[in-house]
Amino acid sequence: MTDHKVLLIAGGSGSIGSAIARHALSQGWKVALHGRRLEKVDAAVTGLSYLGPIDGFLADIWQEDAAETLVAEVAEQYGRIDAVIDCTATGPMGITGLFPETSPEVFGDFLNVSVGWIERLAHAAYDFLSQQGGTLIGFVSDAGIYAAPRQTLIGAARAGTIGFIRNFAVEAARDGIRAHVISPSFVEGSESALRMGSERMAKAARRAGLGLPAADDIAPLALFLCSDGAAKITGQVISLNGGLNA
Numbered sequence: 001m002t003d004h005k006v007l008l009i010a011g012g013s014g015s016i017g018s019a020i021a022r023h024a025l026s027q028g029w030k031v032a033l034h035g036r037r038l039e040k041v042d043a044a045v046t047g048l049s050y051l052g053p054i055d056g057f058l059a060d061i062w063q064e065d066a067a068e069t070l071v072a073e074v075a076e077q078y079g080r081i082d083a084v085i086d087c088t089a090t091g092p093m094g095i096t097g098l099f100p101e102t103s104p105e106v107f108g109d110f111l112n113v114s115v116g117w118i119e120r121l122a123h124a125a126y127d128f129l130s131q132q133g134g135t136l137i138g139f140v141s142d143a144g145i146y147a148a149p150r151q152t153l154i155g156a157a158r159a160g161t162i163g164f165i166r167n168f169a170v171e172a173a174r175d176g177i178r179a180h181v182i183s184p185s186f187v188e189g190s191e192s193a194l195r196m197g198s199e200r201m202a203k204a205a206r207r208a209g210l211g212l213p214a215a216d217d218i219a220p221l222a223l224f225l226c227s228d229g230a231a232k233i234t235g236q237v238i239s240l241n242g243g244l245n246a
Ligand SMILES: NC(=O)c1ccc[n+]([C@@H]2O[C@H](COP(=O)([O-])OP(=O)(O)OC[C@H]3O[C@@H](n4cnc5c(N)ncnc54)[C@H](OP(=O)(O)O)[C@@H]3O)[C@@H](O)[C@H]2O)c1
Pocket: 010, 011, 012, 013, 014, 015, 016, 017, 034, 035, 036, 037, 038, 040, 059, 060, 061, 062, 086, 087, 088, 089, 090, 091, 139, 140, 141, 142, 183, 184, 185, 186, 187, 188, 190, 191, 192, 193
């Protein structure tokens, strides 16, 4: 057993996950950082290990037993799990766009990841989180909250994530578990921002009175929600978008 609280970051090798890992290590957490590609997980772990205890874990979330295997490996290594933050993003290829041009197959896959993965992760981690009074956090995009053109499929899938977490939160509170959703909109410096291109990011930045967030603006919120200071807060959906939507 360890005295450090243990945080599992699914998709921790990505832009937001690695920022959360860095802030968590600075706050004394032990971090289990998950990703799909070995080289990215290794790079993240190597780059952050000077800050504190961190280990890498690999799993492809499309594999049926990925959540159970991942959680079991983390629990075996540390003996406890105090928080799970899911930052996985499989890339919305074909999930945005005018509705007639979108495909039911792409939607089915994205829905499976958006709702099915967090549901499987919650199942796998439930007993560990319950033992520690732990926290589960999912990430969505603002399309799940605010209606907009070209966002019908991603909005529906992300609304599913939100529906899962909010209902889960009410029930799991009885077992001492808290659950939240964080919704970034456009994140400066992220891989997703690179994919969107500078023109679209600049347009969004002009609409965000506070300026668009970077991953380092998101990490403190995620960790606050996992902290004792947030012990009586659950089921919240927080959009962190610099004033882009409200
Ligand atoms: N960044 C933004 O602008 C933005 C905006 C709105 C919402 N969000 C949401 O915020 C969350 C985090 O976003 P991010 O920008 O940090 O994403 P990201 O940088 O693209 O990172 C995604 C993470 O998911 C992992 N992943 C992807 N496919 C996987 C698979 N099949 N199996 C296992 N792991 C897989 C990636 O590992 P590999 O790299 O090895 O594949 C990586 O660790 C996501 O839910 C995203 O939708 C982000």
